[in-house]
Structure formats: C-alpha cells, structure tokens
Amino acid sequence: MTDQIFAGLKIRDLKVVFDGFVAVGGVDLEVPRNDIRFLIGPNGAGKTTIVDAVTGLVKSTGTIEFGEQKLHGKKVHQIARMGIGRTFQTATVFEELSVLQNLDIAAGAGRGVMTMLRKRKGVPEEVAEALDTIKLTKQLNTPAGILSHGQKQWLEIGMLLVQDSKLLLLDEPVAGMSHDERDATGELLNEIAGTRTVVVVEHDMDFMRKFARSVTVLHQGTKLSEGTVAEVQGDPKVQEVYLGQAATEEAIASGMVKEKA
Numbered sequence: 001m002t003d004q005i006f007a008g009l010k011i012r013d014l015k016v017v018f019d020g021f022v023a024v025g026g027v028d029l030e031v032p033r034n035d036i037r038f039l040i041g042p043n044g045a046g047k048t049t050i051v052d053a054v055t056g057l058v059k060s061t062g063t064i065e066f067g068e069q070k071l072h073g074k075k076v077h078q079i080a081r082m083g084i085g086r087t088f089q090t091a092t093v094f095e096e097l098s099v100l101q102n103l104d105i106a107a108g109a110g111r112g113v114m115t116m117l118r119k120r121k122g123v124p125e126e127v128a129e130a131l132d133t134i135k136l137t138k139q140l141n142t143p144a145g146i147l148s149h150g151q152k153q154w155l156e157i158g159m160l161l162v163q164d165s166k167l168l169l170l171d172e173p174v175a176g177m178s179h180d181e182r183d184a185t186g187e188l189l190n191e192i193a194g195t196r197t198v199v200v201v202e203h204d205m206d207f208m209r210k211f212a213r214s215v216t217v218l219h220q221g222t223k224l225s226e227g228t229v230a231e232v233q234g235d236p237k238v239q240e241v242y243l244g245q246a247a248t249e250e251a252i253a254s255g256m257v258k259e260k261a
C-alpha cells in the first residue's frame with residue numbers, strides 16, 4: 001500500500017547546519033493546501049532558514065515535498081518552476097519599470113525569447129487578474145519605485161501570482177506597513193489562499209492573530225508548538241519562550257505574554 005500524497009507542503013526531519021551551528025534541527029512541518037500558516041518565534045529561531053531551505057537557497061537534509069513534487073535536492077530555479085514562490089523582507093521589484101512591466105517580466109519568466117519579444121495586444125489575462133487581486137490596476141503605468149512600501153510588497157506578491165506559484169512563502173510581509181496596509185495585506189492573503197497555500201514568517205502578532213489560519217512556533221531551530229492562534233497563545237511553553245526572551249516590553253506588547261514574570 002502506498003502512502004496517500006499530502007496536498008500541501010510536507011517537510012520531514014529538516015536540518016540546516018551552518019559551519020557546525022544547527023540553525024534548523026530536525027523540523028517536521030505539514031501545511032495543508034489553502035492554509036495560511038504563520039511561522040513565529042524569537043529572533044534566530046530558524047524561520048527564514050526553513051523558507052530558504054524550501055526554496056533551495058540553503059543546503060539542507062531531510063525531505064521537502066509539495067504535493068507530489070519533491071523539492072529537496074533541487075536547484076533554486078527548478079523549485080521556482082515547480083510553483084514555489086517567495087518574497088523577501090525588502091521587496092525586489094524593478095524600480096524604474098512600471099507595475100505592468102514588472103508583472104509582464106514575471107509572467108514571461110520561463111517563456112521563450114521570441115514569445116517575450118512578440119508584441120502582445122493589451123494586458124495578458126493572468127496579468128490583469130493579478131493586478132486586480134493586488135489592487136494595483138489604477139497604478140498600471142506607475143513606476144514601481146514610487147509605489148508605497150505596501151504596494152511594492154503587493155506587486156512582489158503579484159509577480160508570484162502571474163508565475164502561477166501554488167505555494168507562497170512570505171518573509172515578514174507587513175514589516176514597515178501602515179495599519180491599513182496590513183489589513184489590506186491580510187485580505188490579500190485570504191484571497192490568495194482560496195486557490196493556493198500560504199506560509200508567512202512574521203513578528204507582527206496583531207497581524208498573526210487576525211489572519212493566521214494556523215501557527216507553528218519555532219525556537220532555537222526546533223518546533224515548539226503548533227495549532228490555532230488560541231492554542232499556541234495558551235501553550236505554557238510558548239509563553240515561557242517569549243518570557244525567556246527577557247520579558248521585554250516587546251514580548252509583552254506582542255501579546256504572547258501577559259505581564260512581566
């Protein structure tokens with residue numbers, strides 16, 4: 001009998017070691033399709049390193065699968081072509097190019113040069129759809145460089161949508177955003193998760209509480225707790241770690257700890 005394929009991201013015994021330092025020490029993770037999974041935890045917990053491992057940026061051991069596809073051992077561009085997309089904390093859009101041109105280039109990734117050069121009528125359908133989803137249709141011809149910080153992040157997400165990424169890994173997407181931009185980003189994640197799988201690395205606990213469908217708490221390269229927002233918030237181990245973080249004002253403000261010990 002064969003194991004049933006898990007529809008989503010499935011990680012087993014993931015390890016990442018940097019010069020003898022264990023950044024990720026044997027993590028198992030399952031993120032079902034349509035989930036919005038938040039990875040949280042104190043600085044240095046290994047959150048970004050897990051995303052780096054999934055996207056092939058760092059060497060790892062263990063297995064990483066998305067649906068039927070095995071990602072482990074594959075190169076960055078192969079993983080991207082399998083429909084795994086990520087954003088970085090600092091948006092990496094082409095500042096001089098317009099919103100449309102940025103999306104067009106992303107949509108063209110993987111297309112032949114001749115197809116790219118061929119003049120196309122109007123806006124391609126997948127680009128128009130992405131523009132609508134990321135609410136930048138009006139900014140179609142605006143140079144990406146003059147977009148707000150939030151809009152740049154949305155454009156980057158739009159670039160993943162036109163590439164037809166099925167798994168989106170977003171590294172601190174709301175850092176530096178205004179309150180309204182955070183809410184708009186949360187709505188955007190809800191829309192995206194209708195047809196895809198979303199993993200968010202985040203420190204913003206208000207944002208997490210509002211939009212996470214599930215949460216994994218990491219600490220020193222291992223999984224500390226997992227469940228709904230209420231479950232992880234109520235987990236004494238989680239409170240201890242955030243308290244251990246020195247019962248800082250930040251830890252208290254995060255809402256993971258009620259008051260100083």
Ligand SMILES: Nc1ncnc2c1ncn2[C@@H]1O[C@H](COP(=O)(O)OP(=O)(O)OP(=O)(O)O)[C@@H](O)[C@H]1O
Nearest residue numbers: 018021022023041042043044045046047048049050
């Ligand atoms: N390229 C690298 N070389 C050596 N050590 C690294 C490298 N990348 C990350 N680390 C270390 O691995 C650990 C995990 O880092 P990681 O960035 O994954 O943590 P994080 O949970 O994302 O933290 P933060 O919330 O601060 O971004 C840290 O101690 C970090 O210093």
